[in-house]
Amino acid sequence: MHAAQILVNAVVLGCLYACIAIGFSLVWGVLNVINLIHGSFIVLGAYLAFGLYNALHISPWYSIAVAAPLFFVLGYLLQRLLLNRVITAPVLVTLTMTFGLDLILNNAMIYFFKADYRKLTLTPSLGSVSIFDVVVPVDRLIATVAALALTGLLYLLLRRSRVGRAIVAVRLDRDAAVLMGVDVKSIYAIAFGLGAALAGCAGVLMALIFPISPLTSSGYLGKAFVVCVLGGLGSVSGALAGGLLLALVEGIGSTFFGPAHATTLSFILLIIFLILRPQGLLGRKGFE
């Protein structure tokens, strides 16, 4: 039964990891930008949920509907006004720019919200469900379903919508997309906006589970990075596969080698993947 509990914990956590990473993967895959501001977007989303719940009693489930458009606009404008100016520069330039933007946003959050840890506590608490002695907290379960729903929505958007097909076209071959009449600048901004929206929504969901502080942004960014490398870039299913694999390795590693070694194991796995399968579980080889 203990093994079943560990497996269930890992699946739930894996979906949350996928939710953290999906926007990061999209931006990296389409724009070739390693978006270091992603972790701070997640934390800002968590503060939004915290603020709306405590000040206006708006449930975090509704806050997703506020976060998605708000962060989309924020990401869209950021890309259009700043990142777009250096988008064709080598990856180090965009990396440095997002690093700088992250410093500004993170320090602004420390200034306005302070570095104290806060917790969004729902009243009444949602409790847990227990099936054959395997316990699953309801908030995590709902967050998992929401994470899967967001992932599914992005998948549908990329597959079925005209904008989604344009994003995929730009990802596959930028020059060919230009020749086909795709407005690449606009698609870049939409992709960045979508990445920011997904980060904001992930933040709302994370607020239910983890303590909120600007200092947690690097933790989210690190997880997103590992999930993308394991699962493969620019692929929705890749982020899900990477998240599940990471959570499983951490869960099993923690049980057999102790929790102190769980992170070490996940990074060993990262190195193995970088050497043997750099395209990740579901990524396409050779794609930059």
Place this chain on the structure above:
Amino acid sequence: MNKSWVFRYARLAVPLWAAVVACVASNASAEDVIRFGAPLPITGPLAPEAIKQQQGYDLWAEEANKAGGISVGGKKYKVEIVYADYQSNTPRAVQATEQMITQGNVNFMFGAFGSGAAKAASTVSEKYKVPTLAATASSVQVYDQGYKYLFGTFTPNDTLTTPLTQIIKAKVPEVKKVAILARNDLFPLAIAQEMEKSAKANGFDLVYFEKYAIGTLDHSAALSQIKSLAPQWIFVTGYINDLLLVRKQMVDQEMKAPVVTMIAGPAYQEFIESGGKTAENITSASWWHPAERYDGKDIFGSTENFVKLFKAKYKSEPDYGQASAALCGALFQMAIEKAGSLDRDKVRDELARLDAVTFFGPVRFGANGQINSLDPPVFQIQGAKPVVLFPEAIKQGDLKVGVN
């Protein structure tokens, strides 16, 4: 022509003269100020702890300056605290300390945050023979280096775990199995190791002892394992974010135990506020508590007065970190005034000789520089408030069994 030369010289001379006057004035004012260096992790993961320490120092500086400053041989000197942010990076704490001493013209130093950084930075202040008061370093390893200029206001870690173990053994005889989960960091791990020794010495069965990495986002696997072992006492160490996360995930997994102890988060008001009902009946221990009642000879006088001043300035209840930082300032003031000089060796000797009651409790340093005169309080969160269980002199209530 002559007039124009005079005019030209005058134009040059006026700003020059002003600069000389300003320089002389600044030197004069520099002489009337005592500068205290405070390297702190103002940014980075330890920033919340640094802010607390800073509040303690600032409160002391404000009170000292309000009273005219520190009296040295009949002359009053204003207090100035020079802060340096070492970004939660211990090697930078060492650099910041060296810069403050060699370039920042500080007279005395406060230690860096926590045992690890305080130990590392103390090598520099010892080299330059600068008296240093560490406000938040408890591990004996900080003080066993044979240093003469380092003093600390936290008693050794076992003074927290031993009374706690004895209380649980006496009051909850059904507790047999203990599980310990510790943050893999100098202070939280040292506390956990002391707890391990204390538990074994008192005949408890230690069923689980594991460390978790700094920055761990999810504890569910470790907690599932602890749950399967059914311990009656769960002991977790870490800082406030770790402990809030562990407590939330314990509730998620429906973990219950007669006794749950967490060090060091519950001493902070944020833990009680953020934890809500889940914080109830959690036991903890810290080096100071606002419920203490001492009539001190320091600038703050009584514990009540310190708490009143703190609340007026920061609109919140002080915790042990803030109180210890303020105490360090007050102790420097006492030692400097007694020495009647700013000579570092004389002030060092006065600190070593110090034997006085303060708002924090009686202060006397051992031969190694660590305080040895305090009984740190054990407390439990009851009704959203910390209730002191030990020492007897300031006891506010009895231990309640059962954490759901």
